[in-house]
Structures are given as structure tokens and as C-alpha cells.
Amino acid sequence: MALLYRAARLKDRADTHVFTFVVTRSATREPDRDVTSKDFCCAHQRWAVAFSRTDAALGVYLVWRGACEGMRVYVDFTFTLLSRDHFTANEGFSGKQVRFSAGCAAQGRGRLVPLAELASRFADARGEFQLELSMARVRTLYSCELRAPRLDTPPIAFAGFDWSVAVSSGGGGLTLRLVRLSGEGQSCRVRYALALGEGERRVHSGPLEALCDAEGGTPAWAPRPPARLAQQLHKGGVRLTLELVWARALVELGVAAGGRPATCYDRDKQAWALRCDTHSDTVRLHMLYRDVQHVPRNHLRYVSWRAWLVRAAPGAGEADAEPLPGAPFAHYYAQESADEGLMMETALRVDELTRPAGAFLHAGGDLRVRLEWGDTYLLFQATYHVYDDLCRMHAHQMRREIAALQAENYALERQLFSYQKSLAYAQAQAGEAAPAAGPAPREPPQSPERSLSTDTEYA
Template structure:
């Protein structure tokens, strides 16, 4: 395959390999893990090794834990070439950069999740699970997990040194080419930064998050109440919406801002937070903690109602065009990816975004923009000479934009559209592939298992109802009161036969 050729060419000029990871390293072995990773970074292995763990598919479950599922295709380099440093390309999850790394001993393979955005004072907590996908049945999948595992500047790699033996990997998980699929699930990702604020320095060092640099600026002194403000230091001229929380002090005297959400002004500043009751910086300093939840880049376009296209750029500096379509009962917005030809061959680029129509003069207490129906939008793009575009519906009728006083028509006959960029992934393999068969096989297997369990549950409930009916008949013959009557409650059997329950 093509990427094998690329890997072999890269291997000829590769630096000397890093030392192998000790097989005894596991999730709770911080000392060994840290020393191994420091040696790898010192030798340049993490940066110069082969990229033979390919991000194949990415799925966001949109649940309360904000779960992301990443599927990797791992080539035979991970098991057959011990001198190769096998890592994935960086990918983003919860506005942090990550990678998956592998280590090999004589008899086993280790897997690690690596945090790429490590900086002093910051720590990230993650629930993650690594799962090797079986070629035979989904119940034969194997893996390991960690709950709220801590990543920091001194411990940027977490995983297990002996995830599986090479013999078992070859027998159950690898195909004839020696390739296997690895699934990574990440959820409940929390990013926290802590430092000590002490006069005269009242600004934190730069904090890297979501592709921007941030800082918390404090004003006030021993005689004035303290005011805190989150400031974006990079990305001049680009607007963004950020969600965060601030906290001062520790223990019972800790002051917490609660969740804060706002759009940064042109200078990158957010509204100030004044702790209540008023807090003052003492000479001994005060502990500041910042929780960064998300930060999303915004673009606001003036789109002509006459159909002229407006151009904008996403976080990866890719060009997009947006034009107004009035050939329907309601106004539609045609979104085109102008740089679709820049997508690498044999890859897919997944892009998601949300869109709003901005009001010209919102009334007091009225939202300044209305979100488009169907948002957020998402699409996969492969390399093409031109993009056909994606049509976004609005609730605005075409006849309304020609009337005076239209709430969304701005000066010059323009509609203002606000775009908020979401997740972006570059995925290997642009077409349906044999790799897809495994997930489809697992899905069908799980459906059949669920159907069998539902049928078994239905049978057991019918038996339970029959037993209860026989018991009620025996009690009636003996003149004993039936417990289910007179209480106003329905028995489990009666509930199981209600129309609210459906069985496959």
C-alpha cells in the first residue's frame, strides 16, 4: 500500500530508535513512565518516528460526558519492526492535542495516550479506554481503561506497557497483512490551570488551550478589591467564544465564579469577574485556579441577499464561501469549501460548524442571533476539483427580506451570518474499505445479541406473570387477600404487559 512505501522511505533517514519501554510499566507506574517518555523526547523519537498508527474514523457521541471515539488502523510496524517508533499523528479532543504511542518488548505490545499540549501549571483529567477490535466477535474485544487519569507536564503519557502479548495479537486481532484496529474512547475531559498570584506580578504566564494562548490578568491591590479577567494573547483579529470558570483560594475560603461564557472583544478580553465577597491580594499571595471548558473560533460574514458570495477561513486557514439562495420559499445559505482540492489524497477531512442569523436591531432582552435549524452541521470532504456545497435552511421567508423593517436585513441589503467552527479531523482512507467491515460486523452482532436478550427477557416476564397469576388464584382459593389489590400499585407483570413497553 502507498503508506507502506512512505514509511520505508522515512525509515532510511530515521534517527537511532529510542530505548524500549519497560514491560512492567502500567497505569499506576508514574516513575517508569516519566523516565521513559523523557528519554524518548531527549532522543527525538516521538517527533521523528514512523506515523504508522492512522486515524481512521472519529465519532462524537454527544452525551453528557462528551464522549469521543477514535478508531486507528495500526500497521504491522508496531509488531514486526521493534526499532520503529510507532505513533499516530496529533489529533484534537476537547480542545487539547493528543497522540497514541506504542511500545514493544520481546513478547508484548504496550499502548499509551500522550498529551501533546503539556505546559507547567496545567493538568488534564480524562476517562479513557483502549480497545483492540477482534476479527471474530465483539465479545472477544480486549482492552483497559482509566478513570480521571491525570496528565501533566511531568507525566504526559499514560497507558499500559503490557497491553497484550504479540502471539495473542496476531491470532485474534491482526489480519493477514499484520494490521489491526484500535479504538480509543475519551470522555469527561477537564483542563485545569493553577498558579500563585502574588504582588507585584498580577498576570499568569501564557496558557495554551484550543490553539490560542491565554492569560488571567488581575487588577487591584491590598486596598482595592480584586478584579480578574481572562485575556486571549494570540489570534489577533479573530473572534472566539469561550467557556471557563475561575476560583480563588483553597479549602473552605475558596471563592468560585461558576461557569462563565462570553465572546472575546477585539482585544481578546473577556468581561471582568469580581469575587464576592471582595477579595484582596495579600503579600503572601493567593491561589488561582482556571478551568477551561472550550474555546471556539467565530467568523461573522456579511452575505449579500443578491447572491454574491462572502469568503471566510476556518481554524486551519482553509477558505470557505457562503452565498444566499432565494430560489425557495425560505432563504437558504449555500456553504462551499473552496480549498477542497487541498485535502490530501486518500484522506477525508471531517468539518463541523454551527451557524446563526444575526439580527439588525435586537430588542431589549431579545437574542442577538437565531441559530439555523439543523445546526450543528457536519460533512466529510475528499479531494475534488470543486465542492458542490452544503445547503443550510433558515426560518426566514424570501418575501420578508424584500420588505422594509426585516429583523435580519442589515444596511446595504445584507444578511449577517455568524459561523462557529467545531471539530475538524483528517481521516485516513477516503472510501469504504475492508476496515469498515469490522465495525459493521460488530454492529450486526450486537443487534442480534440485544434481540436475543429481549426475547429471553420477554419469556421470563411471561413466566413471572404466570407464576403470579397462579399465586393469586391459590390465595383466592384460601381466602387470603391479594397483596397487589388495594394498594393502588400495578404488579411488575401488569407493567410488563402495558402498551408503554415494546419488545423487538
């Protein structure tokens, strides 16, 4: 069994996610048993980690669970076996922009480490070891050929919803619209990009971001030039490419200023309550997890979200909602009889609630709050706190800095050795006694995150 133990998100450009698994001895001592982790989410796709065993070695694979026809996902991933002695003794491999598709949903290495070495260097007395998975630069692309009369794509699964691209042809032009087919009555915010054609004739929309309403519609995109694309669509067809970046569920609820709580539900159908707190100079919103007693015993449920105060009547050029400071909010929840709640500060002063024409007061004197749900993980072992995330993130950052400095030092040593050899050769040509060329450069250090992607055996 492979248990998701911890998850951390590094706030870098690649949007790196690091998952740590505790792997029990069944992965090595029960060859006939299929050892696979439970599904987990990263970049709005479902994944799992699977193990294979031969007589002498253990293999590990990253498995894409959301495979569908026409879709492909590209991932930078690294598997690292964590040494019990020192991080420089870790063993692993990596792949850059590895492609996952419906016909190839598992990628990894069949011989990661010999079983004898696994037992001596990585496993503890119980035969358990820790495996770290790093995932970054995850891209989801969908492609298909559009030909008249069929102008809509088949359903596309992403972020827990089903999507489709609807194409309308009329007036000598084309319009494309991303439509959500599932999740009726629920709003979400989606970021995506559309492209028509190939090569030099490819027309790209650039990044698009839209609020998908309860009916599932988004604003239309009209590619240019319209006449040529419409002609291609009716003659020989045109290639459509859709890149899905993210889709996050939204909920808006009215919160009474008098303190009566409002109830809402997250993506996992768990109940939450939000009440207004006016016992300070500024209004605070008290977020409570009502179903905290349903968290499995000896587990942690990590939940993150963002929040906005929605304006009653936004002016020209004014945003319709003001984000709450301190976002994103995140917390770890263990099984309790009741949740004490998390307090979210706002910039709204309490005395503004008494003004009849307040910027954030809606009909009935309620505040309108918009919540956007983020990452959610169910983690094994409840003895953990959100404060530990900082230490874990710093550890990964320092490991990267050390690896970069080691590589830079090795390059400088090679350059110095080359200069010494050139000097010795010039002195020998001049008939002078050539000094020793100096020590040969040492072997490159064994970096904990060295890339072995050229040697990676992909399934």
C-alpha cells in the same frame, strides 16, 4: 504507523469521543522504530497514541501533546483492540480520571497483549489491526499562586490560542479577566470558570461564557468578599484555579441577498464561500468548501460548524442572533475539483428581504451570518460517508447496553444463589432434608468495555 481511520462523537453526558486507528505491522515487526500516530484533537487538547514493544508483548499509551507548566488534564479513557471474530473477544483496559501533566504526559499500559495473541486474534493477513480509543469527561485545569506585584498569569495554551488571567487590584477589591493573547483580529466564544483560594475560603465564579472579541478581552469577574482576597494577595498570595471547558473560533460575514458569495476561512486557513439562495419560500444559505482540492488524496476531511443569522437591531430581551435549524452541520470532504456545497435552511422568508425594516437586513441589504467552527479531523481512507456515523454510534450504544444487562444478570444470579443457600441452611436447622443449593453462579461475562484501571500500568 498508526493512522486515524474514523472518529465518532457520542451525544452523551460525558461527551464521549471514539477514535479508531489502523495500526500497520511496523508496530510489531520493527522494534527499533517509534510508532506514534499523528496529533489529533479532543476536548480542545492535542493528543497522540504511541506504542511500545518488548520481546513478548505490545504496549499502548495516550500522549498529551499540549503539556504546559501548571496545567493538568483529567480523562476517562479506554483502549480496545478490536477482534476480527466477535466484539466479545475484544481486549482492552481503561482508566478513570487519569491525570496528565507536564511531568507525566503519557499514560497507558506497557503490556496490553502478547505478540503471539495479537497475530492470531487481532491482526489480519497483512499484520494490520484496529485499535479503538474512547475519551470522555475531559477536564482542563490550570493553577498557580498569585502574589503582588505580579498579578498576571504566564501564557496558557488551550484550543490553539494562548490565554492569561489578568488580575486588577483597586478600590479595596479584585477583578479577574480572561485574556486571549494570540489570534489577533479573530473572535471566539469561550466557556470557563475561575476560583480563588483553597478549602473553605475558596471563592468560585461558577460557569462563565463570553464572546472574546478581536482584541481578546472578556468581561471581568469580581470575587466576593473583595477586601479579604485583596489582603491575601498582597500579604502571602492567593491560589488561582482556572478551568477551561471549550473555546471555539467565530467568524461573521456579510452575505449579499443578491447571490454574490462571501469568503471566510476556518481554523486551518482553508477557504470557504457562503452565498444566499432565494429560490424557495425561505432563504437558504449555500456553504461551499473552496479548498476541497487541497484535501490529501485517499483521505477524508471531517468539518463541523454551527451558524446563526445576526439581527440588525435586537430588541430588549431578544437574542442578538437566531440559530439556524439543523445545527450542528457536518460533512466529509474528499479531494474533488470543486465542492457542490451544503444547503442550510433558515426560518427567514424570502419576501422579508424586500422589506426596508427587516429584522435581519443590515446596511446595504446584506444578511449577517455568524459561523462557529467545531471539530475537524483528517481521516485515512476516503471510502466513507456521513451516513455511516449513525450505524457506528448505534453499535457503541448497543455494546454499552449489552454490558450493563450482563452485569445486572450476574448480580441477580448471585443474589438468587445467596437466597438458596439461606433457605437450605434454615431447612437443615429444622431437621428437614435440605435441597440442593442450586448451581453456583457463573463467572462474570467478559465485557468488551470492562475496566482494568486498578491493574493499569501508568507511565
